Amino acid sequence: MPIIVNVDVMLARRKMSSGELAQKVGITPANLSILKCGKAKAVRLSTLDALCQALECQPGDLLEYRE
Numbered sequence: 001m002p003i004i005v006n007v008d009v010m011l012a013r014r015k016m017s018s019g020e021l022a023q024k025v026g027i028t029p030a031n032l033s034i035l036k037c038g039k040a041k042a043v044r045l046s047t048l049d050a051l052c053q054a055l056e057c058q059p060g061d062l063l064e065y066r067e
Helices: 007-014 018-025 029-036 045-055
Strands: 003-005 063-065
Touching (some): 007 018
């Protein structure tokens, strides 16, 4: 899939654990893992909004398109 999810990069930059992020966003750690490894087929805008708020970033920091 040409869309790359960079949640793990932002987690490292913010020195935050996956469990802490999942709790702040309100999703399960398992669903966050699916999103991080790029296996998610869709992302709700409300989830993307919550991720951006928790990580203090823009959507473009989390999602990248590569051919």
